Amino acid sequence: MSKIKWLDRRIAHPGPYLTLCTSESEYLAAMRGLGIKPIDDWIKTEHADATVHHATSKDGQQASVVCIRVSENRTAVEIAGLLVHEAVHIWQRYCECIGEHTPGAEQEAYAIQSISQELMAAYADRL
Secondary structure (H helix, E strand, O other): OOOOOOOOOOOOOOOOEEEEEOOHHHHHHHHHHHOOOOOOOOOOOOOOOEEEEEEEOOOOOEEEEEEEOOOOOOOHHHHHHHHHHHHHHHHHHHHHHHOOOOOOHHHHHHHHHHHHHHHHHHHHHOO
């Protein structure tokens, strides 16, 4: 069983816990670490290449578990695009959770940049 690495929560305090999973076993370990049962397949559909799972741990902490299929056929640009896409969903959910309906454009851009960089660095660490 692999140990899950939780990433920096710098989008805001207290931002959601964030992790990147590249296998179903990592996804299951992350969900166990949150103390909850998985609610979906690790990648929600067979046609998707990445998925973000939003969860609330038993102690009320928000978490985003990003899952991405590893493929040698995918370019670095495609991987970056997938991770940015999931970062936007994380930001959207975070705004929902704090009741923010009109975040500032610059705040939103910095947050998505920060989340994307965390995910990309986590992916790069696996190469």
